[in-house]
Each structure stands twice: as structure tokens, then as C-alpha cells.
Amino acid sequence: MSEIRAILTDIEGTTSSIDFVKDVLFPYARQHLPAFVETHADDPEVQHWLHEAAKEAGWVEASRGEVIDLLIRWIDEDRKATPLKALQGMIWREGYEAKAYLSHMYPDVAARLKTWHDQGLKLYVYSSGSVPAQKLMFGFSEAGDLTPLFSGYFDTQTGHKRETVSYQRIAEEIGLPPAQVLFLSDIKEELDAARAAGMRTTQLVRPPQPIVDAGHPAVTDFHAVVA
Numbered sequence: 001m002s003e004i005r006a007i008l009t010d011i012e013g014t015t016s017s018i019d020f021v022k023d024v025l026f027p028y029a030r031q032h033l034p035a036f037v038e039t040h041a042d043d044p045e046v047q048h049w050l051h052e053a054a055k056e057a058g059w060v061e062a063s064r065g066e067v068i069d070l071l072i073r074w075i076d077e078d079r080k081a082t083p084l085k086a087l088q089g090m091i092w093r094e095g096y097e098a099k100a101y102l103s104h105m106y107p108d109v110a111a112r113l114k115t116w117h118d119q120g121l122k123l124y125v126y127s128s129g130s131v132p133a134q135k136l137m138f139g140f141s142e143a144g145d146l147t148p149l150f151s152g153y154f155d156t157q158t159g160h161k162r163e164t165v166s167y168q169r170i171a172e173e174i175g176l177p178p179a180q181v182l183f184l185s186d187i188k189e190e191l192d193a194a195r196a197a198g199m200r201t202t203q204l205v206r207p208p209q210p211i212v213d214a215g216h217p218a219v220t221d222f223h224a225v226v227a
């Protein structure tokens with residue numbers, strides 16, 4: 001079996017609790033989205049993502065209010081839509097900078113990431129959250145700034161997490177054979193897609209989730225991951 005040279009990790013349900021995302025980040029974005037869009041209406045990046053959201057909904061024309069309502073519905077549905085994720089990241093930046101919250105990290109995560117980094121393993125993130133949102137998550141975490149540990153970040157602009165081609169692209173981008181990359185996630189369909197691309201996989205089953213055989217090695221924390 002090939003030696004592992006890189007670790008690619010999911011965020012929600014893997015490094016950080018689903019509750020933090022659902023109970024802190026999503027409500028913050030939901031509450032601040034209308035005012036954020038209105039006050040940044042002239043920002044070309046905001047305009048771009050509003051346009052992309054309307055396009056993804058199949059709309060040829062839409063008012064700002066209609067797109068805001070669409071985005072709020074997508075937050076409520078936990079849609080992993082790239083335009084929503086990009087806008088959420090911009091809104092969360094304001095929350096982190098205002099010290100409204102720090103991101104949650106399970107207590108085992110920072111220590112094991114540091115050990116892997118010190119052993120020479122390359123660390124990467126792959127999340128449906130946008131790359132800027134990922135950098136904020138690891139930059140403003142309860143365990144301090146973890147961004148120096150990471151060599152790169154991937155989001156849905158590389159492809160969706162349940163599609164094998166996304167993992168093929170990531171392996172190509174980081175310049176390693178997929179067999180030398182270990183992917184960590186809580187979601188079976190993501191692990192299946194990574195394994196179909198040739199990556200090694202381990203499922204994180206964070207207590208109190210029950211361990212149900214998903215066909216991948218399963219652990220409850222990062223210290224138990226065999227890399």
C-alpha cells in the first residue's frame with residue numbers, strides 16, 4: 001500500500017461540529033444577508049454572485065429582493081450552492097472580525113494537525129464552504145490560528161463533494177497520486193467518491209453519532225486516524 005503524503009479534510013462534522021455551523025454560522029448569515037447585500041450592492045464581487053445565484057435558479061431576470069429571498073431559502077435548505085457559499089463567506093468575515101464567534105474545533109484536531117504537519121505530511125481542506133470561509137474557519141478558531149498548517153484549500157469551484165472527478169482534480173492540483181492522499185469526512189457519499197478516485201479514506205463519526213458501517217475505516221477522533 002502506498003505511503004500517505006497528504007491529508008485532505010472536510011470541515012463540518014469532521015474537524016468541527018455540525019451544531020456550530022447550523023446554530024451559529026447559518027443563523028448569522030441568514031440574519032445579516034439582506035443588509036449585507038444592500039450595503040454592498042455596488043461591489044462587483046457581490047453583484048457577480050447574485051447574478052450566479054439567479055442563473056442557478058434558472059432566472060433570466062430577478063430583483064435584488066427576489067435573489068435575497070432565494071438565498072435565504074437556500075440557507076434554510078442547507079443548499080451547497082457556490083454563489084450562496086461565496087456570499088456566506090463574506091458575511092461570516094464580518095462576524096469573525098467583530099468577534100461575534102470563534103469557529104469550533106474538536107479538541108483532538110489542532111494537536112493532530114500539528115503532528116502531521118511536523119511529520120512532513122501536507123494538509124489540505126476540501127469543504128462546501130468557500131475557500132475564504134475555510135481560511136476564516138481555521139484562522140479564527142477556538143484553537144487559535146491553524147492556517148499556517150495548511151498547504152491549500154478546495155471548495156465547490158473544484159467540483160461537488162460527491163463527485164469522483166472532484167477528487168481526481170484535487171490530486172492533480174496537489175501533484176500526488178490519489179493513493180498517497182488520505183481523505184477524512186463524516187459523509188459516506190463523499191468518502192465513496194474519494195475512494196473511487198483512488199484516495200484512501202477514513203470516516204469521522206463524532207460522538208454521539210452511532211458508528212454504522214459505511215464501508216470505510218471509521219474513527220471517533222483524529223488521534224485514531226491511521227495515516
Ligand SMILES: CSCCC(=O)C(=O)COP(=O)(O)O
Pocket residue numbers: 010011012013021025080085126127128129130133134137161
Ligand atoms: C467552512 S464554511 C462553514 C461550513 C459550510 O458552509 C459548509 O457547507 C460545510 O460543508 P462541509 O463540506 O465542510 O461539510
Ligand SMILES: [Mg+2]
Pocket residue numbers: 010011012013014185186187
Ligand atoms: Mg462534512
